Amino acid sequence: MESILGLSLPFKDPILIFGICMVVILATPLLFERLRLPGLIGPIVAGVVLGSSVLNILERGQAIELLGNVGLLYIMFLSGLEINMSQFRKNRDRSLVFGLITFTIPQVLGTIIFRYLLGFDWAASILIASMFASHTLVPYPIISRLGIMKNDAVVTTVGGTILTDTVALLVLVVVARGYEGELTTTFWITLALSMIIYIAAVIYLLPLLARWFFRNVSDGGKSEFIFVLAVVFILSYLARAVGTEAILGAFLVGLTLNGLIPERSRLMNRIQFFGETFIIPFFLIFIGLLVDVSVLASGFTAWIVMISMLSTNVITKWIAANITRRIYNYSNAEGWVIFGLSTCEAAATLAATLVGYELGIIGDDVLNGVVLMIFATCILGPSIVNRFGREVARQQEEQPYEPGKAPQRILVPLANPSTSEILVNIAAMLRENKSEETVFPLTVVAEETDSENTEVNVAAAERLLAHAVVHAAEIDLPVNPVTRVARNPASGIVEAATERRVSDIVIGWNGASSPQQRIFGTVIDQMLEKSTQQVWVCKINHPVNTFQCLIVVLPTLIDHNPGFYEAVRSLKHLASQLGASLQVLVVNDQADRLQQHFNEVAIEVTTSFMQVATWQELRSYLQKTSNDTNLIILVSAREGTVAHERALEHLPQMLADLQSSFLVLYPSEKEARSxxxxxxxxxxxxxxxxxxxxxxxxxxxxxxxxxxxxxxxxxxxxxxxxxxxxxxxxxxxxxxxxxxxxxxxxxxxxxxxxxxxxxxxxxxxxxxxxxxxxxxxxxxxxxxxxxxxxxxxxxxxxxxxxxxxxxxxxxxxxxxxxxxxxxxxxxxxxx
Missing domain, CATH: 3.40.930.10 (Mannitol-specific EII; Chain A)
Structure with a gap:
C-alpha cells in the first residue's frame, strides 16, 4: 500500500501527522483500557502498527523524534519531582542497595552470557549487558495516576534509578572511549571534575535561581511553567555536554526542584497535565516507531539476540526485585511493582545502542534485537505495574485513619483579593491526601438596614469568591463557596464553621496595628474567643513554595491542650507538602517530652529540637533567623487555657514588624477522643x-x-x-x-x-x-x-x-x- 486517498506513504504533511498523533493519543488509551490493559500501552502499539514495518503511515521524522526525546526527559523529570524527599532521604540506603542489586546481577550475568554463550567480544558483551542493567521509568504515569508515588517500595525503586542509569551510562562512556583508544588519565580526571561541577551547580545554584524567580515574577503561573521547562531542558543538555546523558540531568533537576513545587499547587497541576496528556504520549509513539517487526522474518539471529536479551533482562530483574522485597519485607504486590518499574528499557538502553552501533561495537542484529526488547519490556512493565499497583493502592487505602483525621473540613474566610490565592494554597496543603471533603471559601457581608446596599455588598463578595474558586480549580482543589450576611463578621465566621462542622479555619492578617486590637484586631480576636476549631492566622510575604524550613515555637505546657496532637499532625503534614524541615523551639519546657509527641505522628519530616529558656531569648533568636527561606509558626493558646501567657499576645506584632512570614496556630479546644x-x-x-x-x-x-x-x-x-x-x-x-x-x-x-x-x-x-x-x-x-x-x-x-x-x-x-x-x-x- 503506497498511498491512501491520493496521499503518498509515509505521510509528509506536518499538520496531518500531528492530527494522526492526536487521534492516537486520544483513542488508543481508551481502547486498551476497555480491553482491561494499561492505556499506556496503546500509543506504543499504535506506533508499531503505523510505523514503516506495518502500515507505513508514519515515519520517525525529526518532529516526532524531537517530541519523543522531550517526552523521555519529561518522564525522568516528573519521577524526580514527585518523589517524597523526606522518604527518599530515609530510604537512600535502600535505594543504594536496590540499585546495586538490580545493576550488578544483570550486568555480570549478561556479560557472561553474551561473551561465553553467544560469542561476542568483551566490549560488545559489557555494553549489551549494561543495556538491560539500567532501567527507565516508563510505567511511572501509572504510578502517578494510582497515587502511590510515595509508597516505600516505589520510592526505593525510583531512587535506585539514579544509581543504575548513572553507572550504565558511565559504562557506555568507558567502553566507547576504550574502544577508540582514548581511555587515559586525562579522560578520567576531566569526566570526574565536569560531573562534580555540574552536579554542584544544579544542587546549589538552581534552588537560588528558582526561589528568586518564584518570588519576583508573578503573572498567574504562566512564567513559572515556562521557567521550569527551560531549566529542565537546558540543564539536561548541559548534562550531555559534560560527558553523561540528558536523562540524568532531567532527573536531577526534578529532585532539586522537588521542594519548590508543592504537590498541591497550580504549577504542579500544569506540569503533570502537560506531560501526561501531551509530551509523554509522544515518547510512547516514538518507542513504537522504532520497532521493525520485519527483522523477525529475516533470520534467526535477531530472534536469538532478542530472546537472549529479553529473558536475561526479565529473569535478572525479577531476581533483583525479589531479593529486595525479602530484605526489606515488602508485600508481594510491592515486589511485583518493583519488578514492573525496573524491567522497562528505553533511555540508557537507546543511548548505549546508538553509540555502540555508530562505533561498530554492535551490528544490525543486536540493534534490531535491542529495539524489539525495548518494545517487549515497555509492554510488560506497564501491564505488571497496572495490575499490582492497584493492589498496592488498595492496601494503602485500607490503612486506617488516625481517629482525629476524619473528617477534615477547612474554612477560609476571605476579605482581600490580593491574599485569597495564598490562603487557598495553604488550605490545599493542610488538606489530607485521602480527604474527600471540600474546602469552604467564605465571605461575610455586613448586614445593613438598606437592603439594596446589602445586595451590592453580596455581589462584591461573590466576585471575591469567584477569584478563589477559579484558583482552586487550577490546583484541582474541590471547594464549596459560602457567602454569609451577618451583623458581626466574627460571629458570621463562627456560625458558618459550626454549621459545616469545620475542623480548621485559615484566615489572613495584614499585620497592621491599631489601638483597638488585643492581638490581631477586632474580627480575628473575637473569632478566637468564640470558636473551638483549629485556627491558622496567616501573614505570608512570599510564595509558600519558597520556604525551606518551618521554625515552630512551642510555649510551656502547650501539649496539655486537647487539640495538640492534631496540631502536631498538621505541622508535619504541612512540612511534608512543602518539602521543608522542622526546627522546633521549646520555650521553658522539656524538649524531650514534646519530641516524643512529634515522634508519635508517623509522617516523615526532618525535625530538630532546641530548648529556649526565656521569651526574650526567643525574640532574639527569631530576629536573627528571620529571612526569606524560613516560615515561623507560633503555636499559641487561647486566653483562659493552661498554656496561655501574655507573651504570646505580643509575638505576632513583633514578627509583623520584622517583615517576617509567619503563621499563628491555635490548636482545637475540642476534646480529642479516639x-x-x-x-x-x-x-x-x-x-x-x-x-x-x-x-x-x-x-x-x-x-x-x-x-x-x-x-x-x-x-x-x-x-x-x-x-x-x-x-x-x-x-x-x-x-x-x-x-x-x-x-x-x-x-x-x-x-x-x-x-x-x-x-x-x-x-x-x-x-x-x-x-x-x-x-x-x-x-x-x-x-x-x-x-x-x-x-x-x-x-x-x-x-x-x-x-x-x-x-x-x-x-x-x-x-x-x-x-x-x-x-x-x-x-x-x-x-
Missing part, C-alpha cells in the same frame, strides 16, 4: 418499635426515607424536609453507605437530643442511583450535632456490623413483626 473511648449505645435503645416499618411498597428511595423520618419528625417540622433532602441527595455533612441490598444513610442533625435509628424493609426493593441492585433494607442513623464526628462514626460502625453477612439478609426481609426483627439482630451479635 474511637475506642466511645461506647456505642445499645441498638434496641436507638431502634424502637415505632421506627421500624415492614413491608414497604414506596416507589422511590426518597419516599422511603420520607416514610421513615415521619415516624420521629413531624412533616410540618421545618427539620423534616431539610433532613429528608440532605439524606436523599448526600448534601454536605450527610452520607450514604451502600452494602449489598442495604443502604445506611447517616448524619449529625441540629436540635436532635438523642441518637435515632430507623429501619425500613422493602420486599420488592427500591432503586438507588449508587446501588447496583435493588435495596431491600433502608437504615437511617441520626446523631445529635453536639456529638463528635468520632462518636457518630463509632456508632455507624456498630450498626454496619449487623449487615456484614449478606446471606442472612433474606431472613430480615422476611420478618413479619418487630419481635422477629429484634430476634434477627440478636442472632447477628453471636456471629
Amino acid at each position: 474511637f475506642g473511648a466511645f461506647q456505642p449505645q445499645y441498638l434496641p435503645d436507638i431502634l424502637t418499635e415505632e421506627r421500624v416499618l415492614l413491608n414497604l411498597n414506596t416507589l422511590s428511595y426518597e419516599q422511603t426515607v420520607n416514610a421513615l423520618l415521619s415516624t420521629a419528625i413531624d412533616q410540618q417540622d421545618p427539620r423534616h424536609n431539610r433532613v429528608l433532602k440532605a439524606l436523599v441527595y448526600d448534601d454536605v455533612g450527610y452520607a450514604s453507605e451502600i452494602l449489598p441490598g442495604v443502604i445506611i444513610s447517616h448524619a449529625r442533625v441540629q436540635e436532635l437530643k438523642e441518637t435515632k435509628m430507623f429501619l425500613g424493609i422493602h420486599p420488592q426493593g427500591v432503586r438507588h442511583e449508587r446501588a447496583a441492585q435493588p435495596v431491600h433494607v433502608v437504615v437511617l442513623l441520626l446523631s445529635p450535632a453536639q456529638r463528635t464526628t468520632q462518636d457518630h462514626l463509632a456508632q455507624l460502625a456498630e450498626v454496619a456490623q449487623y449487615f456484614g453477612h449478606v446471606e442472612n439478609l433474606d431472613q430480615l426481609i422476611a420478618c413479619d413483626n418487630t419481635l422477629q426483627v429484634q430476634d434477627w439482630f440478636e442472632r447477628q451479635k453471636t456471629m
Whole structure:
C-alpha cells in the first residue's frame, strides 16, 4: 500500500501527522483500557502498527523524534519531582542497595552470557549487558495516576534509578572511549571534575535561581511553567555536554526542584497535565516507531539476540526485585511493582545502542534485537505495574485513619483579593491526601438596614469568591463557596464553621496595628474567643513554595491542650507538602517530652529540637533567623487555657514588624477522643418499635426515607424536609453507605437530643442511583450535632456490623413483626 486517498506513504504533511498523533493519543488509551490493559500501552502499539514495518503511515521524522526525546526527559523529570524527599532521604540506603542489586546481577550475568554463550567480544558483551542493567521509568504515569508515588517500595525503586542509569551510562562512556583508544588519565580526571561541577551547580545554584524567580515574577503561573521547562531542558543538555546523558540531568533537576513545587499547587497541576496528556504520549509513539517487526522474518539471529536479551533482562530483574522485597519485607504486590518499574528499557538502553552501533561495537542484529526488547519490556512493565499497583493502592487505602483525621473540613474566610490565592494554597496543603471533603471559601457581608446596599455588598463578595474558586480549580482543589450576611463578621465566621462542622479555619492578617486590637484586631480576636476549631492566622510575604524550613515555637505546657496532637499532625503534614524541615523551639519546657509527641505522628519530616529558656531569648533568636527561606509558626493558646501567657499576645506584632512570614496556630479546644473511648449505645435503645416499618411498597428511595423520618419528625417540622433532602441527595455533612441490598444513610442533625435509628424493609426493593441492585433494607442513623464526628462514626460502625453477612439478609426481609426483627439482630451479635 503506497498511498491512501491520493496521499503518498509515509505521510509528509506536518499538520496531518500531528492530527494522526492526536487521534492516537486520544483513542488508543481508551481502547486498551476497555480491553482491561494499561492505556499506556496503546500509543506504543499504535506506533508499531503505523510505523514503516506495518502500515507505513508514519515515519520517525525529526518532529516526532524531537517530541519523543522531550517526552523521555519529561518522564525522568516528573519521577524526580514527585518523589517524597523526606522518604527518599530515609530510604537512600535502600535505594543504594536496590540499585546495586538490580545493576550488578544483570550486568555480570549478561556479560557472561553474551561473551561465553553467544560469542561476542568483551566490549560488545559489557555494553549489551549494561543495556538491560539500567532501567527507565516508563510505567511511572501509572504510578502517578494510582497515587502511590510515595509508597516505600516505589520510592526505593525510583531512587535506585539514579544509581543504575548513572553507572550504565558511565559504562557506555568507558567502553566507547576504550574502544577508540582514548581511555587515559586525562579522560578520567576531566569526566570526574565536569560531573562534580555540574552536579554542584544544579544542587546549589538552581534552588537560588528558582526561589528568586518564584518570588519576583508573578503573572498567574504562566512564567513559572515556562521557567521550569527551560531549566529542565537546558540543564539536561548541559548534562550531555559534560560527558553523561540528558536523562540524568532531567532527573536531577526534578529532585532539586522537588521542594519548590508543592504537590498541591497550580504549577504542579500544569506540569503533570502537560506531560501526561501531551509530551509523554509522544515518547510512547516514538518507542513504537522504532520497532521493525520485519527483522523477525529475516533470520534467526535477531530472534536469538532478542530472546537472549529479553529473558536475561526479565529473569535478572525479577531476581533483583525479589531479593529486595525479602530484605526489606515488602508485600508481594510491592515486589511485583518493583519488578514492573525496573524491567522497562528505553533511555540508557537507546543511548548505549546508538553509540555502540555508530562505533561498530554492535551490528544490525543486536540493534534490531535491542529495539524489539525495548518494545517487549515497555509492554510488560506497564501491564505488571497496572495490575499490582492497584493492589498496592488498595492496601494503602485500607490503612486506617488516625481517629482525629476524619473528617477534615477547612474554612477560609476571605476579605482581600490580593491574599485569597495564598490562603487557598495553604488550605490545599493542610488538606489530607485521602480527604474527600471540600474546602469552604467564605465571605461575610455586613448586614445593613438598606437592603439594596446589602445586595451590592453580596455581589462584591461573590466576585471575591469567584477569584478563589477559579484558583482552586487550577490546583484541582474541590471547594464549596459560602457567602454569609451577618451583623458581626466574627460571629458570621463562627456560625458558618459550626454549621459545616469545620475542623480548621485559615484566615489572613495584614499585620497592621491599631489601638483597638488585643492581638490581631477586632474580627480575628473575637473569632478566637468564640470558636473551638483549629485556627491558622496567616501573614505570608512570599510564595509558600519558597520556604525551606518551618521554625515552630512551642510555649510551656502547650501539649496539655486537647487539640495538640492534631496540631502536631498538621505541622508535619504541612512540612511534608512543602518539602521543608522542622526546627522546633521549646520555650521553658522539656524538649524531650514534646519530641516524643512529634515522634508519635508517623509522617516523615526532618525535625530538630532546641530548648529556649526565656521569651526574650526567643525574640532574639527569631530576629536573627528571620529571612526569606524560613516560615515561623507560633503555636499559641487561647486566653483562659493552661498554656496561655501574655507573651504570646505580643509575638505576632513583633514578627509583623520584622517583615517576617509567619503563621499563628491555635490548636482545637475540642476534646480529642479516639474511637475506642466511645461506647456505642445499645441498638434496641436507638431502634424502637415505632421506627421500624415492614413491608414497604414506596416507589422511590426518597419516599422511603420520607416514610421513615415521619415516624420521629413531624412533616410540618421545618427539620423534616431539610433532613429528608440532605439524606436523599448526600448534601454536605450527610452520607450514604451502600452494602449489598442495604443502604445506611447517616448524619449529625441540629436540635436532635438523642441518637435515632430507623429501619425500613422493602420486599420488592427500591432503586438507588449508587446501588447496583435493588435495596431491600433502608437504615437511617441520626446523631445529635453536639456529638463528635468520632462518636457518630463509632456508632455507624456498630450498626454496619449487623449487615456484614449478606446471606442472612433474606431472613430480615422476611420478618413479619418487630419481635422477629429484634430476634434477627440478636442472632447477628453471636456471629
